[in-house]
Amino acid sequence: MKKDIKELEEKLKTITGEDNLPTGEPTEKSKKPFSASAFTKLAEEVRRILEEDAKTPNPAIKR
Amino acid sequence: MQKLQILQSSVNTKLSELPKKHLLIDTNFLIDAARYTAQFKELLETLRRSGFTLVSIDATLVEFVKGSKSIEDYSKKVKFYKSIIEQILPFDSTIRNHVSDITRALLKKGGQLSYADCLLLGAVMKYESSLYLLTKDRSDIPVSIFNPVASIIIETSDNNCTFNIYEYNEKAYKDLLITLVGDN
Numbered sequence: 001m002k003k004d005i006k007e008l009e010e011k012l013k014t015i016t017g018e019d020n021l022p023t024g025e026p027t028e029k030s031k032k033p034f035s036a037s038a039f040t041k042l043a044e045e046v047r048r049i050l051e052e053d054a055k056t057p058n059p060a061i062k063r
Numbered sequence: 064m065q066k067l068q069i070l071q072s073s074v075n076t077k078l079s080e081l082p083k084k085h086l087l088i089d090t091n092f093l094i095d096a097a098r099y100t101a102q103f104k105e106l107l108e109t110l111r112r113s114g115f116t117l118v119s120i121d122a123t124l125v126e127f128v129k130g131s132k133s134i135e136d137y138s139k140k141v142k143f144y145k146s147i148i149e150q151i152l153p154f155d156s157t158i159r160n161h162v163s164d165i166t167r168a169l170l171k172k173g174g175q176l177s178y179a180d181c182l183l184l185g186a187v188m189k190y191e192s193s194l195y196l197l198t199k200d201r202s203d204i205p206v207s208i209f210n211p212v213a214s215i216i217i218e219t220s221d222n223n224c225t226f227n228i229y230e231y232n233e234k235a236y237k238d239l240l241i242t243l244v245g246d247n
Contacts, residue, residue: 016134019124019141021151026085026193030116032149036104039096042143043104046097049136056130 079113081195081213086110086228087186088119088148089198090126090179095217095224096147102217107147118150118194120186122179152186161185165208168239175203184209184231191231200225208236 013019096103110117124144131137152158162185166173173181180203187196187209196209206229213228 012134016138017141019128021124021145021148023151023153026087026116026118026150026152026190028116029084029114030111030149034107034111035146036108039107039143039146040100040104042139042146043097043100045139046143047100049131049139050094050097052132053130053136056132 078109078115078213078215081113081228083193083195083230084114084116085190085194086115086117086197087152087183087194088117088123089183089196090123091199091201092197092226093123093127093144093147095199095226097143099217099219099224102219106215106217116149117147117197118152119148120152120179120182121154122182124148124151126179152190154182157189158182158185161188165236168236168243169205169208170243172205172207187229187231188236191233196229197226198229200227204229208232208239210235 096107107117124141127144128137128140131140162178162181165184165188166181169176176184183196183198184205187194195212196204198204200214204227208231209229210232211227212230215226215228217224217226
């Protein structure tokens with residue numbers, strides 16, 4: 001059972017894409033370039049998603 | 064209570080002079096970044112130019128993506144999160160202990176804070192020499208211990224919103240503890 005669940009979880013992860021970011025101490029200077037165009041495109045999509053989400057309130061958006 | 068002192072009221076002037084170079088990003092920043100794309104694009108470029116690295120904790124990712132209506136929506140939110148946040152701070156026993164200590168010391172002042180808020184404050188305490196908290200102007204941040212050092216005013220078509228940069232004040236925390244211990 002646990003093995004099946006693990007396999008299904010891994011499969012779902014491949015569908016959604018990895019959601020983990022690098023972990024580390026706040027000591028090193030930024031290395032990742034900021035892509036304004038990628039940000040703008042994603043922001044537009046996420047704004048629409050959040051507007052839809054807002055119709056069913058999410059506690060995280062209350063602030 | 065320490066007097067509120069605004070050292071920075073415009074994003075274009077002195078952000079680069081703030082000595083610490085890591086900003087701990089709260090969930091509300093991510094939400095408004097999606098709402099006000101043009102303004103936040105400019106803000107993010109300014110923060111990068113000022114030498115800041117944007118980091119966060121796992122809890123903000125969970126807050127941001129939870130409740131997604133589809134796998135596609137979830138994936139887009141994660142991609143958006145990753146386009147802003149460079150690194151996740153490790154959650155460890157030091158932060159856990161800070162959360163416990165600050166909850167005990169704040170008493171009623173911490174009543175409105177969520178667990179994710181407490182984790183953010185615990186992280187700022189742990190990394191006090193290198194990290195600020197960047198969050199929307201909120202009445203529930205205990206400013207006697209987490210002092211605002213800069214404000215960023217975002218002008219939008221709806222209204223203006225203010226984000227503040229906070230830093231941990233160890234001396235104020237010690238004074239609070241002395242007061243609490245002295246009372247008992």
